[in-house]
Amino acid sequence: MQQYTKKEKGVSVRQALSLPALSGVNVLGGESGLDRMIRSIDIMEEPNIFPFVQEGQFLMTTAYGIKDDYQTQRRLIPKLVEKNLAGLMIKLSKGYVIKEIQTMIDEANRLDFPLLEMPENFTHTTVIDAIYSFFSLEEGKNYKTVEDAHQKLMQAVLNGGGINEICRTLYQIIQNPVAIVGSDDAILGSYPKSSWTSRDVSTLLKNKDDHMIVGGRSFQVKHVPIIIKDYHYGTICVLEVGHKLNALDIAIIESSAAVASINIMNQMLVREMEIRHKNEFLFQWMQERIHSSTVLLERARILGLKLESYKNMLVLEIDQFEKVKTMDTDGIYTAAHLKSVIRFTIEKTLKNHHLKSIIGDKGETMIILIEQHPSLENDLESLKQLAQLICDQLAKQTKYTCTIGIGRPREKLTELPSTYDEAKKSINMSRSFNNQQKVIHFDDLGLFRLFIHSSQVETQQFISELISPLIEYDSKNNTELMKTLEAYFQCNGNMSRIAKFLYTHYNTISYRIERIQQITQMNLEDEENRLYLHLALKLSNSDIYKKFVAAHL
Template sequence: MKGIYTRNTIERVKPLLGVTVNELLELLKGYGAILKAGGNSLSKVIETVSVLEVIEYQQWLRGGELFMSTLSSFTSDEQVCNLVKDLSEAGSAALALHPGVGLEVNITEQAYKIAEEYDFPIIILPRTIPYSTVYSVMMNAMVNKQEKLLAQSKRINKYLTEILLTGGSFEKIASSLQKLIQKPVFISNSAYKVVAVLGTDAFSTEYFIQCAKEVLRYSNGHANEKGAWQEGNLSIQTYFSTNSDRKVKMLVARVAVGRDVYGYVVTTGDDINKDEVSFINMALSHAATAVALEVSKHNAIKAIEDRLIVEFLEDLLNGNYNNEEAIIQRAAQRGIDLKDKYVVMLVNIDRSNMENDDVRFMEIKERLHKNVQFSVTFLNKKNVVIPRKDSLIVLPHFLDGTRVEEVKPALLYLAREIMDEVKKSKYPAAVSIGIGGYSEKLSGLAQSYYQAEQALTIGRKIKGISGIFDYEQLGVYSFLLSFGNEELKENCRQCLAKVIEYDQSTNGELIKTMEMYLDCNENISKTAEKLYVHPNTVKYRLERIKEILGKNPFSNGEEKLYYHIAVKAIKIL
């Protein structure tokens, strides 16, 4: 089915550390060795050579072995058949049988049938070949292969190192890898964003990007499965895709250090013979290392740039500059356009459920940064987004001649656009926006930033952890928060203590009713409408308040002001 990727096999591909059964068989044919079974599995890799002459062998099986045996200890056909099954199931490469002092190998046709059934190679050695000859042939073949692999590795490493030392880039790494392996190459960051890609005649760039991205999404969606990437592992995985009626073998190398995934290097594994497998795998591994080094270089540069931006922001928001022209020029050096920026918006993430998970929080903040950046620059390319602590600072751009009455609607529209984008992304944490006051001078940005912070603090306390909070609509709350001391807090609580206690014990709403009644200028009908209750309910609650307090809090202007401030203050202090 088009666009659906299945992992037919997921194998941890590694450079061949031994020789294949077929390679060894070709070398031994000159000595008279013949293949008797398992011709379909000659690509199995022999990593070790051992002699097996005992019937208690199971605990020594590790996989990848070529076992040589005369079967002298195996006295029955059943034992020999079980040996073939056990070796195959343990992942052994092959069994080489020697006649020993006899004229023929002691094995029946039934054992050969079992070997064919299990696709397990059995080689018959002539009597004239001692085990030492097989050892020697095998060791020479392994040494020759290792020397070839080492030479290839040095060649690849030298090639890529020269690129890095001469000012390498992701594009140069991709180009070099493509020249080495003659295959399409795709390099992405951890979010699958393409940083370099090169197609071939067989693979158009667009088609290869589509294949690579789908495979990466599939592989990471199944990261917890057996055989998936392990932390700190630079191994290569193989996937098969079925896209546009074409089955494509994809080789994927993850660029990672510990838990930090830097990106991916992807190519195809189609139409490669066994001699090319090790070379391509080594080339991918070296390319992944080169990408990691290049990413590290970019990260180091970005860390310096981020530090300079932090220092710049501290000076801007604390008014540590001589004149506006100087701070505007300094901002321009950091890639920030401060011209016509007169108000601050803060987009903040609630990290209360991530206090001890900095990694997860940073991942969410990076995602939010991308979403906010997209939203604000889509509306106006001159809008600016700067990360700071747990928030993102948004500096909206206003053209000369913008009327003051046009500012607020524009800010609220921008805030709603940001929140709409946030809702689409379904963040696992609450996001809120604070809007500061507008100033016609750049020097007013510091005050606007402080007001945006206040808007977030107060808004979250009285309206919840998610929403759009405008400082200019906070009214008396901003005034009360400026006091923010324990004495004021205690006084307000004491004057309302009995009513608060009553509400807590009866799950009542007397405080809420009292606040709304005063907000509505003592209009009972309007209060009832706001609270969605009958006017008689409001009257009853007001009488209960008077009874509990032992006095009428609405008797005169001074009393009303005192209690009005108190019910507001206990919500935020």
Template sequence: MAVLELLARQAPPGEYEDLLHRTRRSGALPDALERLDRAVRLARRVMSSAGRREQREAGLAALVDTARDLTFPYDVDGLMRIVTRRARGLIDLDLAYVSLCGPGGVSYLRTSEGAAGSLLTGMRLPDDRGIAGMAQAAGAPAWSADYLADERFRHDDALDEVIRAEGVRAVMAVPLRDGDASVGVLYGADRQVRHYTPDEIGLMSALGDLAAVAVVKAGLLDQTRAEVTELELDSSRTRSSLTRMRYVSEAHSRIMNLVLSGGDLCNVAKAAGDALDGTVLIRDPGGRALATGGELDGLDEEAVAKASLDAHAGRRPVVTGENTWVAPVIAGSEDLGVLVIRTATGLTEEDERLLELSAQSVAFLLLMRRSTAVAEGPVRDELLDDLLSETPHAPQQMTQRSRRLGIDLSAPHVLVVARPEGGEQGRAVVWASSYAYRMAGLKTVQGGCIVLLLPGADASAAARAVSDELTPLLGHPVSVGAAGPGRDADAVARMYQEAMRCLDALTALNGAGSAASVQDLGFLGLLLSDDHDVAGFVDSAIGPVLAYDAERFTELTRTLEAYFASGGSPTNAAEELHVHPNTVSRRLDRIGELLGADWQKPGRVLEVQLALRLQRTRDVLSRQRTTTPPERTGRDGGAG
């Protein structure tokens, strides 16, 4: 009865011991003492069972509270802080932490509770080693009473060092699983040796299951939030785009109303600048300013010229420099100029569309003001095509046609043929239209070459001018041949043939990328028009001499030129070369050994002399091409 009374009032264990001592001192019989001792043992078992039951009830209550907490819409980090806090309180742990699987299956420490500082958020944790590896492999909780001394699993040196720094001894790992997939691991740890009971392991396992479900739910919630945010951004961008499109439409309507009401270019430029929050400059095909909506200082003219070619070739606005755009002003295939704008900030996609519409409005206004000039574009090309054709035409009719276009064929004219050596032809054709307009000439395209009929009497100067301007703009070599002057319609076709022969001569002489006229090449232009194997001829005639000079740095070639220039006199050649006559004689003997004993016979002499002239001309063209500056500064030029 005494034991039952103690058990009923949940007396502490010490009172049971006191009862046994008092009974022994009272002289009780052995049978009575044995019965009392058995009763005490049974009472202790009842107390232990009740304690475990209370602990389970408390754990289950804590799990219910945890489940209730996890129903709230936490983010993943907030959720993990609740899980680790509950884990510590659930079975009285010193610390708890959670690792979650990141991209590529790598696990990172997401949060920790009770750590002294070694277990830092973001730390990488190996999930194929240590207690976590054992738990992941088994798909069930794993634990160790003394982690560092446990040899049942592979240890990780870096993780062991952190465990040692935290003073951890006992560790438990519970896998967080979503079906067959692992989303992370829940860890519990103590800083003394501890043998976890099955009830404690079961409570942690149940908490891990709840945490896994909550992690998946939180991930889905985060994903949903991100998708909602993206949808809100898309909706905002769509509303902004619609607003901007409405603004573009209204601005274009204002500009077109201004054009249709008879407004001038300055008003149109100002209206376009106000709509685009910038300063607009309208230029003609020659680069001259037609109108401006304000001051536009510090323009990089070379960059603008190059961007103008790109804009016309691509038929779209092109950015050049900082917040500076060039839009083509075109009508069909005719170049009417460019619209240059500089803004305070960059242009959006809608702004670019408004810029294109503004350029179209400017083109429409120019068409209204220059309808006759616009119609003349194809007519001018057709006129030059007719002048170049071999079909006979009435001179009086051609003269009248040219006068209607402002061209006086009775004045001196030169004809220039330019052939770009690479790249697209579109940019060169756009440039040719602008150049012919500036120079008051005509332009067309024949056989992949640009043909220009320009006023003037110096064909060489015209060829160099075309090369100097077109080469840096295109960024690759341009071969230019020229002929003239001519003073009537019939001379145009003749000059075209001569210019083409000059261009063929440049190619034959390895002078591609050079500029020359028929006068520059003399008789070579006619000589080489049918035979282009100049290199083979030179090599067969004086190739051994050229090779000898190149290998030994001698002057046999120069000696040959001086010898022929002096009429075949070694003495006079020596005076020109400023050497002793014996030196010239020895050099001539060496030349005889290289070319053969018959090199001074009349037939061979002519071949040698012609080869020398050809080689000299090729050297001149090569030096000209090498010394030609790669770029030219000026308002109409651009760096190649």
């Protein structure tokens, strides 16, 4: 709750109610106390505000939190009278009836304390503007109104001013330093700049502090969120150096948040357009639609990209992306927002390692081109560690996970599509085997790289010829031939170890191995037969085979 006390004489509650702008305000109780003087206005966000209120304050509230708490209602009015406040105005929420606050009305009548009801079509700003305008007329002061301030802020934007100009204009109005911070805690604009540093603001928001040290003194900070389509895109921070913010100041700051959101939306639209063109270019390149290096570099130059030094590539895919798109009615926007968070996290992680990047995204896939750097030269392990760090950071920032694939390096830019293709196949193969590893290099696939380039039909047929008969036999005879075969390879064919591993008699294991060889027509003593059977068993755990089985059920 913000505090502000006017030294001027003020206005009585009765005079305030006579203002045309406040026509329709209903006196619920305490009519005999309407001559109490209003010296300041504030908004009561919670009932436990007694340590902060000051004499002569006029409070506004929804009191929604105490509508069923009659004990708190009974205590509230006497406490406000004890603090010598001017009055209390309640805006009844939908479904909230007068009888639910009858205890407060009774106390207001008993103690001659004005208890007022705000009309449904009123806002807190309506009351604030009306009363402060009255102060202006009565005392010859040039008090600002929310409407005047809003017009001034809008004019600054219409004149071509950006976030910095909004900060400067707001500073002129409320006479306190202003900073507008993005959802990534980076300062988008500030005025005066000497009052703010990125480190101070980042620490402030991270710790959810309401005070900041400037020049060795601690000052209170007011945070007002900037919300666009239910998403938090930034915060307006105001440092109470000049004076304590009053309710009118806060209403003006909240109004400026709406103006700032327009500016941020415009910036977002421009940025989205730039990103769209870059995405289209990057994915056309990776899909081998640009064959000439001259054309490639020229198109990149038009988009402001200098590709010559970008030889390292990571390919990131968002896990379970379909769930992201269907998590609510605004799934597309949710996915876009998630990708913007991922993009920022990647950029920040790479920047911390002094690495520049170019990022493109399409659907679940993100291409991350990384500029050549001594720390990455011919060092695959460093690239994998960097990819793992990105995965770890994303897991902390969002509830979603990702998998990153890495292909073999290429010298020519026109050959990078092959690196991209390998990275994509690494991810697909890793997912096919339900691998929990989140960073996978093409070379890590080992022998399974052979199956990447073969057709799925051939792979499925290869698995089916050797493994399906064993599965069918187990199903019909309630046996464990598949389990025994897996143990055979885990124990390197040692019969005693297999028996011990499966808690099964040696003779039973010998019989099962014999049946496996009969059914598959593979001799496990033959090195080539053994290799085929082992490969088929490994591949049987992949999505390739599971899809085949599902299609033939």
